[in-house]
Amino acid sequence: MASASERKPWDSSNLRKYCLNFEEIPRLPFDDPRVDELISSNPVIIEGSNLVKSATDKWNLEYIERHMGVTTNTVYLSRNHKFKYFDDKKIQSRTNPRGVEFSPPMRKVEMKVEEFMKKLREWKRGDERLYMQQSLTAAVGPNIVQDFVGFNWKWINAKQKTHCWGKLTSNLLYVSMEGNVTPCHYDEQENFFAQVYGYKRCILFSPDQFQCMYPYPVHHPHDRQSMVDLERPDHTRFPRFKDAKGVEAVIGPGDVLYIPIYWWHHIESLMRLGPTITINFWYKAGPTTIEYPLKDHQKVSIMRNIEKMLLEVLQDPREVGPLLRNMVLGRFD
Ligand SMILES: O=C(O)C(=O)C[C@H](CCCc1ccccc1)C(=O)O
Ligand SMILES: [Zn+2]
Secondary structure, three states, rough: OOOOOOOOOOOOHHHHOOOOOOEEEEEEEOOOHHHHHHHOOOOOEEEEOOOOOOHHOOOHHHHHHHHHHOEEEEEEEEEOOOOOOOOOOHOOOOOOOOOOOOOOEEEEOOOOOOHHHHHHHHHOOOOEEEEEEEOOOOOOOHHHHHHHHHHHHHHHHHHHHHOOOOOEEEEEEEEOOOOOOEEEEOOOOOEEEEEEHHHHEEEEOHHHHHHHHHHHOOOOOOEEEEEEOOOOOOOEEEEEEHHOOOEEEEOOOOEEEEOOOOOOOEEOOOOOOOOOEEEEEEEEOOOOOOOOOOOHHHHHHHHHHHHHHHHHHHOOOHHHHHHOOOOOOOOOO
C-alpha cells in the first residue's frame, strides 16, 4: 500500500467522462532544453520552475480570504457546472440591432472576498456554483503583493525574451469550486498557466483542429468558444467533432502548463477534490513573420478578420452566413 505521500492525489473517478480519448501533454523539468523547443507551437507542462512557489508555499482559501484586500472581486455564478464565458460587449452591440436573442449561461457579480468564501463554505447542492476570476493588481493586500513580487520573474522574463513574446498583459487569479468546468475556448494571447492549489484537468486542441471545433461566429457573445458540448456532443450538427485530436493533463501545485496562443483549452477542477487556485500569465503575441505555408493559427486569425469585415459591411449578423455559403458552395471544391 503506497504511503500517504506517494498515493496519487486523484484517480479517474475525479474526472468527467468524455467520448474522446486524449494523448498526454508532455511533462518536462524547467531546465530541460526541450522545453524551449516545444514552446510556441506545442503545450508542455513545466515542472520545478518555482514560478509561483511563493504562492504554492502559503496560499489556500483561508490565506486568500485574509489577504485579498478590501476591493471587490469578479465572481461568476452558474446554475450548472459550466462557466461558459461571454463577451457582454457583443450582446447589445450596434452590429446586433435586432438583439439576436442571447440568454447568458452565467452571471457576473462583484463580491468582497469574505462574501465569496462564505458562499463557498455554505454551498449546497442546487445552489449556484461560484468561480472567482480576478485580475491581480496592486489593489490586493500587502501579503499577496509580496508573494507576487516573489514569483520567479527571472525565469519567466527569460522565457518571454527567448520566445519574443509581447508584454505581460495580466495575471488572473482563479479560485474555483471543485467540479467547475470552463468549456473549450481559445485566447489570443500566450498563456503560462500556473497551478497553485488543488488539481485541474486541462484538455487542449491545436488550432489546426478548427474544422472539428465549430467556433461560434466572431460577432457572437460566445466568440472564441466551441459550440460543441464536450459532455454531450451533437454529432449531427458537428459531424467532424468525433475526429478531433486532443491532448490532456492533470496539473497540480507547482506545475506550469504552457497554453500556446489560439490553442483550444477546456479546464475542469477535479470533482470531489476541493477548491482550486490558479494564476495565469497572459502575454501579447510576438511579431508575426509571414512565411509560407502559413501556420494554422494565422489562418484562424485571417478567418476572424474576414468575419469582422463582412459584419462591418453587411451590418446584419444574419446575412454573414448566407453570403459566405453563396460565395463558396460549388465554387472551390
Ligand atoms: O487562463 C485561461 O485562459 C483559462 O481559460 C483559464 C480558465 C478560466 C478562464 C475564463 C475565461 C474564459 C474565456 C475568456 C476569458 C476568461 C480556468 O482555469 O477555468
Ligand atoms: Zn482561456
